[in-house]
Amino acid sequence: DIVMTQTPLFSPVTLGQPASISCRSSRSLVHSDGNTYLSWLQQRPGQPPRLLIYKISNRFSGVPDRFSGSGAGTDFTLKISRVEAEDVGVYYCMQATQFPYTFGQGTKLEIK
Amino acid sequence: EVQLVQSGAEVNKPGESLKISCQGSGYNFNTYWIGWVRQVPGKGLEWMGIIYPGDSDTRYSPSFQGQVTISADKSLSTAYLHWSSLKASDTAMYYCARLPGVVTYAYFDYWGQGTLVTVSS
Numbered sequence: 288d289i290v291m292t293q294t295p296l297f298s299p300v301t302l303g304q305p306a307s308i309s310c311r312s313s314r315s316l317v318h319s320d321g322n323t324y325l326s327w328l329q330q331r332p333g334q335p336p337r338l339l340i341y342k343i344s345n346r347f348s349g350v351p352d353r354f355s356g357s358g359a360g361t362d363f364t365l366k367i368s369r370v371e372a373e374d375v376g377v378y379y380c381m382q383a384t385q386f387p388y389t390f391g392q393g394t395k396l397e398i399k
Numbered sequence: 400e401v402q403l404v405q406s407g408a409e410v411n412k413p414g415e416s417l418k419i420s421c422q423g424s425g426y427n428f429n430t431y432w433i434g435w436v437r438q439v440p441g442k443g444l445e446w447m448g449i450i451y452p453g454d455s456d457t458r459y460s461p462s463f464q465g466q467v468t469i470s471a472d473k474s475l476s477t478a479y480l481h482w483s484s485l486k487a488s489d490t491a492m493y494y495c496a497r498l499p500g501v502v503t504y505a506y507f508d509y510w511g512q513g514t515l516v517t518v519s520s
Binding site for chain 2: 317318320322324326328335336337338341342347353371381383384385386387388389390391392
């Protein structure tokens with residue numbers, strides 16, 4: 288199985304400041320079709336997960352442009368340019384390039 | 400509008416059988432893979448498996464193969480997750496989620512609201 292490792296696991300951030308979460312995979316996530324199926328999900332307290340970013344850097348419909356994704360191969364990053372109060376929650380990276388799909392452990396974002 | 404609506408919370412005893420559901424609307428249910436994801440209270444997300452309702456092609460995570468059965472009823476636009484004999488360790492929130500097309504390599508774009516399953520004697 289591909290292991291997804293996120294850092295940090297806990298991220299206290301000041302409102303209006305940037306935040307960054309790293310996700311590393313144990314093997315390359317490049318699919319034979321040339322795409323990389325790395326996505327980022329947000330889970331607010333008491334809510335189901337919500338897709339933020341797909342295929343490394345594509346924002347899903349309705350996602351604010353303060354969220355951005357980057358990376359390649361085995362190293363990926365989610366950035367929030369200016370954290371707002373509604374961004375509190377747990378963020379997961381997920382790979383669906385190869386079975387079984389796997390998730391990172393999650394990064395808890397809190398406001399300082 | 401794409402929606403996945405899951406059945407309500409369940410409380411069951413060890414050894415009982417259970418089937419929970421996920422009904423899709425706002426899109427052609429038959430032509431999109433639907434998956435199931437487990438979240439034990441206070442823990443992370445675990446992928447269980449996916450099903451293509453059009454032909455019931457199903458793929459399981461090795462961790463869940465033989466532990467659960469995923470099925471779908473095209474006529475009801477509904478996917479199911481079934482246990483034949485629940486264990487206390489099955490206590491968790493279960494989410495259904497959709498893959499955005501006919502291929503299995505993708506991402507989950509829409510999620511259900513979750514079904515909490517509690518197994519306790």
